[in-house]
Amino acid sequence: MDRVSDRGKAKLDKQQSPQVSRRHFLTASAAIGVLPAGVEIASAQQAIEPPAQLTRTITLNVNERRRAAEIDLRSTLLDVLRDKLSLTGSKMGCDHGQCGACTVHIDGKRQLACLTLSVSAEERDIVTIEGVASRERLHPMQQAFIDNDALQCGYCTPGQIMSAIACVREGHASNADEIREYMSGNLCRCAAYPNIVAAIEQAAPKMGRG
Amino acid sequence: MRPFDYQRPARTAHAINVAASQDAGGIRVQYLAGGTILLDLMKLDVVRPSLLVDISRLEDAGLRGIDRVRGGLRFGALVTMAELAADRGVARDYPVITQSLQLGASAQLRNMASLGGNVLQRTRCSYFRDVSYRQCNKRTPGSGCAALDGHHRSHAVLGVSNACIAAYPGDWAQALIALDARIEVIGAAGGRSLRFADLHRLPGATPHVETVLAPGDLITGFFIPEGPWRRSCYVKIRDRASYAFANASAAVALVLDGDRVTDVRIGLGGVATVPWRAVTAEAVLRGHMLDEATAQRAADAEFAAASARDQNTFKVPLGKATMVRALLEAKALEIGE
Numbered sequence: 001m002d003r004v005s006d007r008g009k010a011k012l013d014k015q016q017s018p019q020v021s022r023r024h025f026l027t028a029s030a031a032i033g034v035l036p037a038g039v040e041i042a043s044a045q046q047a048i049e050p051p052a053q054l055t056r057t058i059t060l061n062v063n064e065r066r067r068a069a070e071i072d073l074r075s076t077l078l079d080v081l082r083d084k085l086s087l088t089g090s091k092m093g094c095d096h097g098q099c100g101a102c103t104v105h106i107d108g109k110r111q112l113a114c115l116t117l118s119v120s121a122e123e124r125d126i127v128t129i130e131g132v133a134s135r136e137r138l139h140p141m142q143q144a145f146i147d148n149d150a151l152q153c154g155y156c157t158p159g160q161i162m163s164a165i166a167c168v169r170e171g172h173a174s175n176a177d178e179i180r181e182y183m184s185g186n187l188c189r190c191a192a193y194p195n196i197v198a199a200i201e202q203a204a205p206k207m208g209r210g
Numbered sequence: 211m212r213p214f215d216y217q218r219p220a221r222t223a224h225a226i227n228v229a230a231s232q233d234a235g236g237i238r239v240q241y242l243a244g245g246t247i248l249l250d251l252m253k254l255d256v257v258r259p260s261l262l263v264d265i266s267r268l269e270d271a272g273l274r275g276i277d278r279v280r281g282g283l284r285f286g287a288l289v290t291m292a293e294l295a296a297d298r299g300v301a302r303d304y305p306v307i308t309q310s311l312q313l314g315a316s317a318q319l320r321n322m323a324s325l326g327g328n329v330l331q332r333t334r335c336s337y338f339r340d341v342s343y344r345q346c347n348k349r350t351p352g353s354g355c356a357a358l359d360g361h362h363r364s365h366a367v368l369g370v371s372n373a374c375i376a377a378y379p380g381d382w383a384q385a386l387i388a389l390d391a392r393i394e395v396i397g398a399a400g401g402r403s404l405r406f407a408d409l410h411r412l413p414g415a416t417p418h419v420e421t422v423l424a425p426g427d428l429i430t431g432f433f434i435p436e437g438p439w440r441r442s443c444y445v446k447i448r449d450r451a452s453y454a455f456a457n458a459s460a461a462v463a464l465v466l467d468g469d470r471v472t473d474v475r476i477g478l479g480g481v482a483t484v485p486w487r488a489v490t491a492e493a494v495l496r497g498h499m500l501d502e503a504t505a506q507r508a509a510d511a512e513f514a515a516a517s518a519r520d521q522n523t524f525k526v527p528l529g530k531a532t533m534v535r536a537l538l539e540a541k542a543l544e545i546g547e
Contacts, residue, residue, distance in 0.1 A: 054213050074211040076249070096250050100318060109292070109321040115249045116322070119216055120242065120264055167317065184452035185316020 058122050062087065063131030069118075077121045078102045078113035081128060089129035089158045093187070100186035103159040103166075104128050110166035129158035132165065141165050144203035145196070152190035160186045164200045165207070173204045211252050218264040222273070222396070222428070229263050230398035230426025241265050241428060243288060243324040246315075247331050255341050256332075256349065265428070266324075273430060276300070282436040287326030287394075287429045291315065291382070294325060304434065306385045306442035306461045313446045314381040316453055326429040329383050329393075329409065329485075330421065333376035334455055336361060347373045348417045355417075358519065364455070367516040367525045369483035374417030375519070376483060378410070383485035384461035384477030385444060391434050397427040406432070410484040439463040439475075440545045445536040446479070447528060456480030458529040460536035469499045474537075478512075481529040488512045491533065500541055505534040 057070045060077075062085060069084040078095075081087045081104070093101030095114045102113040105127040132139040141164050144150070151157040163186045167173050172182035179197050188196065219225040229239045240248055240259040243266050251257040265273075265288070273288040276297050283304070285294060294300065295311035315323065337343045337356040345354035355374055357365055366377040383406075391406040409421050423429075442463035448454040459479035465472045474495045476488035491508035498504050509530035516526045 053215070073214065073216050096253065097246055097319060100316065103318055110318050111322050112246075112318045115245050117216075117242070117245065117249065117262075117264075120218075120245070120266060163318065170317070172317070181452055182317050185318050 056119065058119055060085075060118070060121055060126060061124065062126045063128060071118050073117070073119055075118045076114050077104070077116040077118050077126070080118040081113060081126075087128050087130050090162075091155055091158060093156065093159070098187075099156070099159075100163060101156050101159040103162040103186065105162060105166060108166075108169075110163050127162075129162055132161070139165065140206040141168075141199070141203040144199040144206075148195045148199040148202060150192050150195040150199040152192055156186060156188045156190075160188065160196055164196070164203070168200065168204045168207050173200050176201065212255070212258055214252075214259055215261045216264065217261065218267060220267075220269075222265075222268050222270050222430070225263050225265050225268065226396055226398065226426055226428055228261075229428070232261050233425035237261050239263060239425070243327045244290070244322040246319050246323045247327060251332065251339070254339055256339060279433075283434040285325055285432045285434075287431055288324050291320040291323045291325065291328060292317070295320060302440070304385075304389070304439050304442065306388065306439065306444050306463055307382070307434070309444035310381040310385040310461055313444060313459075325382070325432060328380060329386070329406075329429070331380050332420075334364065334379045335376040338376060347413075348376065348420075351416070351418045361521065362519055363521040364457070365519075365522050366483045367481050367518045367522060367529065368478070368486055368513070369412050370517050371413045371415065371417070373415055374413035374483065376413070376417070377480060378482060378484050378486075379455045379480070380485070381444065381446060381456065381459060381461075381479055383410075384459060384479040386432065386434075386477075387485040387487045388461045388463055388475040388477035389434050389437065389439065390475075391432055393429055394431040394433070395423065395427050396430050397424055401430075403433070406485070407487060413483050437463070438465050438473075441466065441540050441543050442475075443536060443540050443543065445532055445539060447532050458525060458532040460533045462533075462536040462540045464500070464537070464540045466500065466541065469501070469541075471495045471498060471500050476512075476533060476536075478529060478533065481516075481525050488533065490514075495537075500537060502534065502538060505537040506530070508537075509533045 054073050055070055059066055059068050067085050069080055071080055078090055078092055081090050090104055090113055091101040093099035097112045097115040103110050104113045106124050141161050145161060163183060167182050173179050176197050179200050217228055219228060232239045237260045239261045242248055242262045242264045273286040275286045276289060276294060277284045291311045295308055301308040335357055337346050338348050343356045345356040347353060347355050357375055362375060365375040386406045392403050393406050394403050411419055444461045446456050446459040448457055456479045458481050461477035463475040474492050476491050478486040478488050491512035494508040494511050513526050513530050518526055
């Protein structure tokens, strides 16, 4: 991934924080660290930059904000959320649609960001884990995951929560067996499954659906 | 992923023209709908299109409806698996269709995957999916088949050849083939309708040719002839309780007069190289009383032509037992009026 040109294009990201985030500091340091002495950063950008026709500027609707990014056509929605928009809550577990860690909502439906081309996600309403809490409080599903100790390492957790919220809204959380079946697309290697099911059972009535 | 160009035409006719003309010019073109198979295989470098034609936003009503029409049901090719699985009328009158969708993939994948793309899904053979294996007649015609003497536990026992034993992994296709579905295709030369059973080709000597579709052809819809198929079900046997491909599966639809079978349709998954209509088993059952013994005789007849290798011999008794179970479950269903 082209970290150096990410910094150069930060101006396109209207949400860029005035502070340098830890992520940007670390990736910039790493990029500079691998350059041989005397090589200018500008020529490194030319070497890494993809062919011009492979990139375009897209606008995505994410968490009720319009976000612009210059993207490689090959990038997935997951790539762009994490690497261009700094929304690192969605995780890359397998990058092949098998683990569910990258689950987001697109037009109200749970989908896998790793198998969605970013260019194909234009004009759709995208909600990530960063977008489910209100200003005042956590989403009932987030609170339920905490109350029920429904995570250990936490890596699958954003995808589990996004999947769980949608599962309840779909009406597929009426009992533990149904929850297990309709959450089967989200893997947890820490095996927090019993507590995830308990969390969903707790949150569903608070969301108004069972 | 290799570089590609991307277009998103607004009209179906334009999409087909772009795909057909680019293909004729030697550009490898793929239609992109849900992307659940295509992007996976592009990341593995198995599929290498130079141009993606994104059809996911095409607005033509014919691509998106679930409709009762004269003589049966019609589904648009861009309907998602989840949308069709949620249709209550289909669930009541054709439960085998609903169950074959519900038991496939995951909720997220079902929200993304189109019906048209679903039937075109590729095999899960680990040699096909890994380009570091040179021997794959599906990817590289004439290069050989690494699975024959390699790992083939999940491979087919029906419809195989000595060039390819890769299993067709889909579920919904078994309901389609059992119920005599037809598909609508539009291509450069116009529109046509064909039997779903004629879509897929046996591997034979040319496993790289999987369907009868021509470059630029686009599946636009599915037609299910109406039938008395409330007594139907889909049984799927897999290593896990959920979220895994079938080791063996059976789509069954039955019409009974007491215990006597007046009509029966059977589609078999997990055990064959293509969607598999069990015509031999059906012939054994028609007109006879259905019990475990006759079901077993029918299964034995269907699998008599099976050709297994060391690691997938279990698929013969498992495939038979799955068919028997599905027949007896369908027989036991309480059908309301």
